[in-house]
Amino acid sequence: xxxxxxxxxxxxxxxxxxxxxxxxxxxxxxxxxxxxxxxxxxxxxxxxxxxxxxxxxxxxxxxxxxxxxxxxxxxxxxxxxxxxxxxxxxxxxxxxxxxxxxxxxxxxxxxxxxxxxxxxxxxxxxxxxxxxxxxxxxxxxxxxxxxxxx
Ligand SMILES: CC(C)(COP(=O)(O)OP(=O)(O)OC[C@H]1O[C@@H](n2cnc3c(N)ncnc32)[C@H](O)[C@@H]1OP(=O)(O)O)[C@@H](O)C(=O)NCCC(=O)NCCS
Numbered sequence: 001x002x003x004x005x006x007x008x009x010x011x012x013x014x015x016x017x018x019x020x021x022x023x024x025x026x027x028x029x030x031x032x033x034x035x036x037x038x039x040x041x042x043x044x045x046x047x048x049x050x051x052x053x054x055x056x057x058x059x060x061x062x063x064x065x066x067x068x069x070x071x072x073x074x075x076x077x078x079x080x081x082x083x084x085x086x087x088x089x090x091x092x093x094x095x096x097x098x099x100x101x102x103x104x105x106x107x108x109x110x111x112x113x114x115x116x117x118x119x120x121x122x123x124x125x126x127x128x129x130x131x132x133x134x135x136x137x138x139x140x141x142x143x144x145x146x147x148x149x150x
Contacts, residue, residue: 001080003087006035006042006054013044013051021070023133034058034067039095043087045080055084057092064092066102069111076110085118093147100147105130106139120145
């Protein structure tokens, strides 16, 4: 597995990975817009020419945010998610961020386990943030991790 910066030409692969990971799919335009926005950056994990996962982040004014993170269901639990979080944190640090924030659904044990293992701590709660078909919306936990100065 290698990790490399995401490019505009990756967007179709990112759409596919995102759709396999989340109920609320993001379009090509959504993902391209985030990747190309000021402060936006992404990293793709790949094996040969197959994209296994990606992380999208945004850094601005000394803070950074994980916008999305997805790993192909076929290769989960092999360290890809952890590697993407670490490279995202390093990219945020390089861009001058001192903190990395993210929102995660309270009913997502895999992501909660990953972020806890990666040193994130809870700093906030948004009630009823993620719609859930046929049930009550899930809360979002706001997590943060401090980054050492670059
Ligand atoms: C969350 C996600 C990115 C994890 O990717 P992954 O490649 O499977 O994660 P890793 O193999 O690097 O796991 C690292 C650690 O996270 C935790 N973890 C990962 N999956 C877990 C699970 N299903 N249950 C509990 N803990 C889990 C463990 O601590 C794991 O370390 P271990 O395998 O040594 O026990 C992946 O499950 C995914 O794409 N989920 C759908 C999208 C999503 O929820 N994204 C995050 C939104 S905020």
